[in-house]
Amino acid sequence: MQFLVYIIVYPLLWLISMLPFKLLYAFSDVLYFFVYKIFGYRAAVVKENLSxxxxxxxxxxxxEIMRKFYHHLCDMIVEALKSLTISKKEMQKRFTFTNIEELKQHEENNRSVILMCAHYGSWxxxxxxxxxxxxxxxxxxKRLGNPYFDKLVKRIRAKFNSYLITTKETAEALLTAKRNNELTINGFVSDQSPKPYKAHHWQNFMGIKVPVHTGAELLAKRFDMSVVYFGVKRVKRGYYETTFTTLAVQPNDFKDYEITDKFLKLTEEQIYADPHYYLWTHKRWKHRDKVPPEFQ
Known part of the structure; x- marks a missing residue:
């Protein structure tokens, strides 16, 4: 059944990805009408989070923030589909880096990097x-439920020497790379909400105390990797600009969770500046009433 779904849906996705950007964003406008205006996808969650x-x-x-957010969300959906067929040249034109030398410096210093980001702008x-x-x-x-689409997503990312790994595979992959003296850049989207009983750290995020993922910092310390934040700015529709900020060169010189807190602060600054580019559909603050006494 999963394969049947794949062979039926994939050609449609491929055809959409072949559309020129002008038509692609026209499709996004239609998608916005159905996702927000007709079906109200997670609208209650988005409104609660914003409030x-x-x-x-x-x-x-x-x-107004909701309206702009859903427009951006639909743009990201069609841009993800465009990844199927977009050329290297086109992608380099549309997703640029203001200070790529920041990362190259770590590379020149023979250091692997933990690259932290939030669900903000476009990733x-x-x-x-x-x-x-x-x-x-x-x-x-997070591995997709349909194994055929999961392989497809992995294949798209691998076009430019980038590979997807699950949380369970991460430590082993980083250990293997370190043993082989292989430099790596390892991306973590670190702003989601862990389960309270698994949380080692609680911190104020957007003024509300919540459990915080700390895996990126812990792995950086375990394997002695520099930590870099990347923030994404939407320049105009279909064009993004990324800026890197080094959070730690020697992570073990920092107190526990200090790097994670720096990441949260930078994420907050981006959200306050342009809130409609954050992914408000996730229940980021759902555990706010479960703060353990030792973190209150």
Whole structure:
């Protein structure tokens, strides 16, 4: 059944990816109408999240952020589909880096990198980064339920020497690379909410105390890798600009969770600057009422 779904859906996805960008974004506008206006995909979650972190904003302001957010969400969906057929040249034109030398310096110093980011701006085309560096790229992801689509996503990322690994595979992959003296750049989207009983650290995020993922920092310390944050700015529709910020060159010189807190602060700054580019559909603050006494 899963293979049947794949062979039926894949040709449609491929045809959409072949559309020129002008038509692709026209399709995104139609998708926005159905996703937001007709079906209201997770609209209650989005409104609750925005009301939690922006209590000072009026209903009119919240609705305006929601409108812009759903437009951007649909753009990211079609851009992900475009990854099937987009050329290297086109992707390099649309996803640029303001200070690629920041990463290259770590590479020249023979250091692997933990690359931390949030669900902000766009992360779909970040794998074009591998066309500018020599280090092998890994990105931690959640395996898709359909194995055929899972292989497809992996194949797309591998076009530019970037490979997807699950959370369970991460430590072994980094250990193997270290043993082989292989430089790597390892991407972590670190702003989601872990289960409370698994959380080692709670911190204020957008003014609300929540459990925080600390895996990126712990692995950086375990394997002695530099930690770099990448922030994405939307320049205009279909064009993004990424800036790197080094959080730690020698991670073991930092107190526990200090690097993670620096990451959260930079993420907050981006969200406050342009809130409609954050992924508000996730229940990031769902555990806010479960703060253990030792973290209150």
């Amino acid at each position: 939690l972190v922006f209590p000072e904003k009026s209903d009119v302001e919240i609705k 779909e085309w970040i794998f074009v980064l591998q066309t500018y560096v020599k280090s092998k790229g890994y990105a931690v992801y």
